[in-house]
Amino acid sequence: MSPRAALLVGGLFLLAACSSGANTPASSGTPGVAGISSNRPASLDGVDPCGLIxxxxxxxxxxxxxxxxxxxVSASSSCGWLLGDDYYLSISLFTQVGLGDLALPPGVTVTSVHGRAGKKVIKTDAPGCSLYLAATAHSSVQIDVDQGKDAETACYDALKAAFVADGRLPATP
Structure with missing residues (x-):
């Protein structure tokens, strides 16, 4: 196993352990994400994507x-940041397009974040990763990590961002 793959596996193990609810402060409304209240919005309407992080x-x-x-430009709203490893993170909200309504390319991997349905698309031509999450039955969130050196790191960063943003999204549909 390459050092990068070992780091990715170790990071995912750590992320899964953190999201399991172990050692989570009692004041947290979302298991594994300290400081987020259970005061979730009912929809993505009015949600500021910049406020998700x-x-x-x-x-x-x-x-x-x-x-x-x-x-x-196809999203209802979008926000972006430069990550510490020089990859670029963007979060886009689609208030009228559900996860099942998305036209995604072949090779999509089904995934989830805290039980929230998702789909992951690895971009190999320009190393990056797109993670799509269900917000409500008819809305979704796209988390992109691009401009990197490899898709594995981009997907790891996208998954970390998804776990951070999840507690500020509508309850799992």
Whole structure:
């Protein structure tokens, strides 16, 4: 196993352990994500994608820059950050397009974040990763990590961002 693959497997194990609820403060409304209340929005309407990653989440993701408008013109709204490893993270909200309504390329991997249905697309031509999450029956969130050196790291970063953002999304549909 390559050192990068070992790091990825170890990181995913750590991320899974953190999300299992073990050692989670009693004040947390979401297992494994400290400091997030259970005060979730009913829909994505009015949700600011820049607000899905708070100061604590920025620290966990290695973000040291301010958020700015994302570049996804097909989304209802979008926000982006430069990650600590020089990859670019963007979160886009689709208020009228559900996870099942998305036209995704072949090779999609089914995944989940805290029980929230998702689909992962690995981009090999320009190393990156797109993670799509169900928000409600008819809305979804796209988390992209791009401009990197390899798709494995991009997918790892996208998954970390998804776990940070999950507690601020509508309850699992």
């Amino acid at each position: 708070d100061q604590s989440g920025r620290g966990a993701l290695g973000i040291t820059t301010d958020a700015h408008n994302g570049v996804n």
